[in-house]
Amino acid sequence: MISPASIDQVFETARVEEVIGDFVQLKKAGSNFKGLSPFSDERSPSFMVSPVKQIWKDFSTGKGGTAVSFLMEHEHFTYPEAIKYLAKKYNIEIEETEQSNEQKEQANERESLYLVSEFANTYFQKILHKTDQGKSIGLSYFKERSFTEDTIKKFDLGYSLNEWQAFTDEALKQGYNIDYLAKTGLTIVKENKRFDRFKGRVMFPIKSMSGRVLGFGGRILIADKKAAKYVNSPESDIYHKSKVLYGIYHAKQSIAKEDNCYLVEGYTDVIQFHQTGIKNVVSSSGTALTSEQIRLINRLTKNITVLFDGDAAGMRASLRGIDLILEQGMNVKVCSFPEGEDPDSFAKQNTLEELTAYLESHAKDFIQFKASVLFEDSKNDPIKKAETVRDIVNSISKIPDRIKKEIYIQECARIMDISEDVLFSTLAQINKKEFQEENKQYQKEQKAFEVIKHQQPVEKVDVQYVLERKIIEVLLLYGNKTEDFEDLVLKENDKGELILEPVIHQAKVFEKVFLDLQDDEMEFTNAQFKILYYTIIDRLNQDTDFELKTFINSVDTDMSNEITTILMEDERYTLNDWNRMNIFPKEKHHSVAQLVSETILSLRCYLIDQKVKEFQQETLQNKIDTNRNILEEVKDYSGLKMLLSRKLNRVL
Structure with missing residues (x-):
C-alpha cells in the first residue's frame, strides 16, 4: 500500500502536459496543447491537454482524465503502478509496504505478467554483475562490443545462466506462479518438464514507452548450429512484437526534441548509437516493420530516417518498409553505410561529430534512394527500367497528401529522365480503383446527407x-x-x-x-x-x-x-487551428x-x-x-x- 501523503505529493508535483508529452508529440494551441490521439489511428489532431485544468481529453474516443488516468489507459497501469511511475519520474520517495506472496497471487493476470517480467529483468542483471559465469561470459561479451558500464546499466542488460532451470527455480522460490512464467515465455513447460527459454544468452529487456518490461531478446554466445542466434519472448497479453519498438523508452524525448527518428534493425545498433550520443534511435527488433510500430513513432515526430547495412540484402529489406511509412503520411529519408558496415560497427568507429556529419550528408530522400538502388540494376534493360519507374510511382501513390504526390512525381521525372505526363498517367492507373472507391463513398455520403437534410427535422437544443x-x-x-x-x-x-x-x-x-x-x-x-x-x-x-x-x-x-x-x-x-486561416474566435x-x-x-x-x-x-x-x-x-x-x-x- 502507498501512503496517502506520498499520493498527495505525486498529485501536487505531476504536470499532465509533461507526463503525456513523453508519449504524444504536443503542439501549442492557445492556452492548451493538441496532438494525435494515442488511442486511435488518425491524421488530424483530436487529442487535447489543458495545463490550466491539468486534464486531457481525446475527442476521437471520448476518453479523458488526469495524468494518472492517462497512464492507466495508455500503459494499462493499475492505480498504484501509475503513482509509482510518476514518483519515479519526479524523483519522489514513496512509502509503501512490501507485497507478500499471497498479495502477488491475488494480483490479476496482466499485473502478474508485469511482475514476473520485472523480476526476470532484475534477476538477469544480478546474474550478469554478481556471478562468475555472468562476468566471464555475459559482461565480457558486452565489453567486447565496447559498451560502457553506464550503458549496460542504462539499458538493463543481463545474462541468463547456461543451466536448464536456474531462472525458473529462483522465480518459484520467490513465490512467482509457474503459469505466469509460462505465459510470459520465460519458462517453457512441456508435460512434466520445465526449463529456461533464454538459457546461456545475454539479455536485452524490451520496454514499453513508459519503461515497463514487456519481454526480452536473448543472444546466444556459444556456437550451436541447432540454436537460433537471437530468441525473443513469445506473444503474450503484455508483449505484442508488432506494436513495440526496442529503445523507444530511452529515445522518446530525444525523438520529439530532434523532430526525427532513426530506425535501425538490431538491439546493439540502438545501444551503440545511444552511447555515441545519438539518442533518437529505435529498432524493430529483427521483425518486419509494421503499421502499429510506425504509428508509435508518428505520435512523436513526422520524420523517419531508415538506417541499414551497406549490403544489397539490407538495402532491399529497407525498401519494403518505406511504403508503409509513406502510407502513414510521414516523411522518409534513407541512409546506407559503407559496404561491410552496419550502424553498430560504424558508430563504434566514429565520434559523435563524425557520425552526425555522415548521417546528414548521406541521408537521401526516399525517391532518390529508391531510384539509385533500383536504377543501378536496370539502367541497361528497358523492361527493368520500366518496372523500376512503376515501383517508384507505386510508392508515391501511397502518400496521402496530393501536393506531396505531385512534387515527388516531378522529382521522379527529373531523376529517371521521363515525362511527367507519363508518370501522372501511371499514377492515375495505380490509383484508379482507389479513386473509384473514394468517389462511390463520397456519392453515398452525399446521398445520405440529402436524405437527412430533407427528411429529418433539426434537433432542438435541450x-x-x-x-x-x-x-x-x-x-x-x-x-x-x-x-x-x-x-x-x-x-x-x-x-x-x-x-x-x-x-x-x-x-x-x-x-x-x-x-x-x-x-x-x-x-x-x-x-x-x-x-x-x-x-x-x-x-x-x-x-x-x-x-x-x-x-x-x-x-x-x-x-x-x-x-x-x-x-x-x-x-x-x-x-481546428482557426488562426492559421485568419479566423480568430473570441x-x-x-x-x-x-x-x-x-x-x-x-x-x-x-x-x-x-x-x-x-x-x-x-x-x-x-x-x-x-x-x-x-x-x-x-x-x-x-x-x-x-x-x-x-x-x-x-x-x-
Whole structure:
C-alpha cells in the first residue's frame, strides 16, 4: 500500500502536459496543447491537454482524465503502478509496504505478467554483475562490443545462466506462479518438464514507452548450429512484437526534441548509437516493420530516417518498409553505410561529430534512394527500367497528401529522365480503383446527407441539459472560490410597486449554487448530472482544499470521462487551428460571480417558461372555461419572469 501523503505529493508535483508529452508529440494551441490521439489511428489532431485544468481529453474516443488516468489507459497501469511511475519520474520517495506472496497471487493476470517480467529483468542483471559465469561470459561479451558500464546499466542488460532451470527455480522460490512464467515465455513447460527459454544468452529487456518490461531478446554466445542466434519472448497479453519498438523508452524525448527518428534493425545498433550520443534511435527488433510500430513513432515526430547495412540484402529489406511509412503520411529519408558496415560497427568507429556529419550528408530522400538502388540494376534493360519507374510511382501513390504526390512525381521525372505526363498517367492507373472507391463513398455520403437534410427535422437544443451541464462545469472549476454576489431582492416602494434592490453578500460558489437551487426546489433532470452534482457538493463540503485532478482520479471511469468532456468542450475549437486561416474566435471573459448568477437565472427563466406551458396544456386539455386560479398563476409567473429577465440583463 502507498501512503496517502506520498499520493498527495505525486498529485501536487505531476504536470499532465509533461507526463503525456513523453508519449504524444504536443503542439501549442492557445492556452492548451493538441496532438494525435494515442488511442486511435488518425491524421488530424483530436487529442487535447489543458495545463490550466491539468486534464486531457481525446475527442476521437471520448476518453479523458488526469495524468494518472492517462497512464492507466495508455500503459494499462493499475492505480498504484501509475503513482509509482510518476514518483519515479519526479524523483519522489514513496512509502509503501512490501507485497507478500499471497498479495502477488491475488494480483490479476496482466499485473502478474508485469511482475514476473520485472523480476526476470532484475534477476538477469544480478546474474550478469554478481556471478562468475555472468562476468566471464555475459559482461565480457558486452565489453567486447565496447559498451560502457553506464550503458549496460542504462539499458538493463543481463545474462541468463547456461543451466536448464536456474531462472525458473529462483522465480518459484520467490513465490512467482509457474503459469505466469509460462505465459510470459520465460519458462517453457512441456508435460512434466520445465526449463529456461533464454538459457546461456545475454539479455536485452524490451520496454514499453513508459519503461515497463514487456519481454526480452536473448543472444546466444556459444556456437550451436541447432540454436537460433537471437530468441525473443513469445506473444503474450503484455508483449505484442508488432506494436513495440526496442529503445523507444530511452529515445522518446530525444525523438520529439530532434523532430526525427532513426530506425535501425538490431538491439546493439540502438545501444551503440545511444552511447555515441545519438539518442533518437529505435529498432524493430529483427521483425518486419509494421503499421502499429510506425504509428508509435508518428505520435512523436513526422520524420523517419531508415538506417541499414551497406549490403544489397539490407538495402532491399529497407525498401519494403518505406511504403508503409509513406502510407502513414510521414516523411522518409534513407541512409546506407559503407559496404561491410552496419550502424553498430560504424558508430563504434566514429565520434559523435563524425557520425552526425555522415548521417546528414548521406541521408537521401526516399525517391532518390529508391531510384539509385533500383536504377543501378536496370539502367541497361528497358523492361527493368520500366518496372523500376512503376515501383517508384507505386510508392508515391501511397502518400496521402496530393501536393506531396505531385512534387515527388516531378522529382521522379527529373531523376529517371521521363515525362511527367507519363508518370501522372501511371499514377492515375495505380490509383484508379482507389479513386473509384473514394468517389462511390463520397456519392453515398452525399446521398445520405440529402436524405437527412430533407427528411429529418433539426434537433432542438435541450436548454435544461445545457444549463445543468454549465452548473457542473462552474462547480468543478470554481466551486471552492469565494466571490461577492449581487442579489436583487424584491421590495415594495412607496407607491406599492415591486422593485429590485441590490444586496451584496460574500459566499463560496458551491454554497451559492446549492442554496439557490434548494430555494427554488430545482432538481437535475439528467440522471448522470444529478449524481455528479451531489458528489461534487459533498466533496466540496468535506474538503476545503478541493483539487480538480485529485477529484477526477477518485471517481469511476464513466464519471471521469463526463467531467473531462464538460471541462474541455468549450476549448475544442482550438483543434481546428482557426488562426492559421485568419479566423480568430473570441474567448469568453466572465467574472465567476457573473457566470454563476447568469447560469442560475437562465435556468430559473427556462423553468418558468416550462411551468407556463404546463398551465396552457392543462387549460387546452380541460376544454372548459379557463380556470380563474390558473390565469392568476400564469400572470404571477409571467411577472416573475419579467423581473428575472431584468435581473439577468443587469448581470449581463
